[in-house]
Amino acid sequence: MLDPLARGGMSVIWRAFDQSLHRMIAVKVLTASLHTDPEERVSVRSEARAAARFIHPDSIDIYDYGETVTTSGGVAAYVVMPLLDGTPLAERIEKGPLPWPEASAIALRLARVLMAGHARGLVHRDVTAENVLLTADGPKLLDFGIAAWAGDPDDDRGTPPYVAPERLLGAPTHPAVDVYALGVLLHTMLTGRTPYPGTTWEEIEAAHRTAPPPRVAGVPYALASLCQRCLAHEPEDRPTAAQIVSGLTNVLGTASLGRHVRRGLTVAGSAAVALSALLWFQQAPPPEPPPRLVQPAPSSVSPSMLPSPSPTARLIESSPNAVITVEQAAAGFTTVLRARTPCGATDDDVVLDLTQVLQNAVTPRHGPSAQSAGTRGLRQKLSDRLREGRLSPACLSELEARLDDLDTALRHD
Template identity: 80%
Template sequence: MSRLEPGDVLARRYLLLDPLARGGMSVIWRAFDQSLHRMIAVKVLTASLHTDHGERTNVRSEARAAARFTHPDTIEIYDYGETVTTSGGVAAYVVMPLLDGTPLAERLEQQGPLPWTEAAAIALRLARVLMAGHARGLVHRDVTAENVLLTADGPKLLDFGIAAWAGDPEDDRGTPPYVAPERLLGAATHPAVDVYAFGVLLHFMLTGRTPYPETTWEEIEAARRTDPPPRVPGVPHAIASLCQRCLAHRPRDRPTAAEIVSALTSALGTATLGRHVRRGLTVAGSAAVALSALLWFQQTGLPHPPERAALKPSPTTSSRLLESSPSTAVTVEQAVTDFRTALEAKTPCGATDADVVLDLQQVLRGAVSPHGPSGSGTDNLRQKLSDRWREGRLEPACLSELEARLDDIDSALGGD
């Protein structure tokens, strides 16, 4: 199709202002809805629908199906339409809300690869979207870094407005580095093509580059890949293996979206557990060193180190080996404030729903109230955090931070 320009109007309604992002299949425009007087985003397919009535009917059907597909991590579809270009072709467009965020591709280009836990957390959210879409028979076909928007509410997967039904004939929609090998052979649309693209995206997030160098249709058609997919270095075995499996040459060797969700949930849960084990070992190690030094001073008869309170084992040695000096102890009020600050901070808990935040705040009040359940400490709140994480309503990084703050609260409560 001919290039659209700022100032063009689609359907005598949508005024195009400036392009926001370009992908292999479409261009996203910042636009103004002249009927409803609101800012919007319009995604215009770069390939013309020509005049083939059957193809146009299929695209309409796909858009309608995707419009009925709702998920918290996708973007709502306001409208779908077709426009005649100046060259006489027919191009499809999708109208969506205009969200404030950063394309994942831009984030990776400017700052490089992500820490594996952050990449896995984003991937988990996207995998849940794919799992829900695949369950309805929808295949995205263009899972790319350009189609992921990082917002204050977490990552959003764009472009389900031009998804296809599983089993539809193959077409040329897609972005070359993310295109599965079987698509070059004309295989019917299948959820496995999304899994392959997901593997490319995960590799990109972890390394800052796609797994293969080809960037055009001609290059990927000429490529002959016989070696196993490349393995991501420097990340946990479970993550590296998952990424490699998603990139398997044969569709049947790739995991399903549901299996990806399970694998990522397990990997992130293990990372959270490991963090707390390491934190506990560090505290225990520091305490042991301090106690050894104290015993040495006592045995040699040397004076205690200046400005240090005498240390003695705490009755609750299983959780805290030494009592803190009164001058350095964290009060209950400070520990509670730190928890609330972490919960309300944009990082890492900015994507947490408002109702979840309110619920956690209420449970927190009960945990520290003198009228609360005696001896239970933060047990109820920890269980609440675990439940919300399993429901997908709490990011792993947020869970880890909040649990660390609960450790401080328990320590303060125990010291009162």
């Protein structure tokens, strides 16, 4: 062990050096001692083994699990994980509330991890700002290495402000406790403070939660409602992780679509003004013909340099004589797919998959039917990803518009 990196309600993360493989690692040590309860040791070991088989791109891998004797004579469980370069979300929140699109995107990624874990019967039980690491690849959820099976008896693990009310009554472990914690985290990201001020078990138990859960102000109605539902006092009144994924996807997609509509209306208005000016000038012939403008050859423009107009702008700018090439259409699709808006919340593996299918679609084939089959396959992929909640409606709309261009280009190729 070298030095502590972070502390949570259940554990402490240490930076350490693996002498066998000569690499830096992170070791998460459970703070509660296991020496007084042999059954607890068996349970923790079983949970760690199950979590080690849980693999998700936004969850930290588990290298190893073990138990050690502490300086006080107790027995502590520990989990060995890769050491990632990032910033704890708690440090980011200390600087102030996050913009709601950023907070929603982080919550969406975390909800996808929980959805996958819950599908396998695993409950995290400690979804907190300290257990989320902001990396270059996006937020990563820590501490799935010591989770629990749904239905297991509850214990004292957890961080008080994030603990669901039913846990204070000893209710069995259930995925709804993760949903509550995610609601607390989303509320904290949006406001800079937890929804309830208690920081200890005693304060949480003393809190009278008879009034409706607090509601976040200054954010879209759908987002505020979703966050409030996650904080519902009764577990059955909370959404599932899958419903949170769907709700946040719609919130982010609607916001992106609204920006595109406003941008499209601005372009349309500018085009109308330009057309009016053109008609006015045509009433009086110019004194001499204007000089002819020389257009650059198509080969001098790289497809990656081409702009990625919205569907409204493309409709205004299109003309019967303009034919987009296959390379330009493919470049437009890739540009939208990798853009922060509206496809910024798309998983990296989805981006890679769609890019590979796109390459297959534009690869020269024998006969037009083979090429059209390639675009049909890509459209089916988009529909599947939307249904899975891994692609926003606004992103889908923009990508399908680029596929329309690609179909046209393939017919003329």
